[in-house]
Amino acid sequence: MQVKLYRVSGKIFTGWTWQKFTLEMLATKESEVIERTYAHFGSKHGLRRCHVKIEEIKEISPEEVSRQRRHIVQLLNMTKIAVR
Secondary structure, three states: OOOEEEEEEEEEEOOOOEEEEEEEEEEOOHHHHHHHHHHHHHHHHOOOHHHEEEEEEEEEOHHHOOHHHHHHHHHHOOOOOOOO
16 A cells, blocks of 8 residues: 555635635545545534535655655655654
């Protein structure tokens, strides 16, 4: 099972209007990306799934990751994680 980088874009309903969003995340397949996107907006913003419209899921290369999310590339390059 290989972990890949994905960029998700779409719209969320914020009470009065639909606002665009873009997320970058690590996942093994597209269905995991969809579930994690719904979970993110449900837990952080209290939105239901019907208020989240996913328009595009795209697999991206590490060079395409935005500057603010460079930590994702570092996680992708790790070979092992030590847990205490």
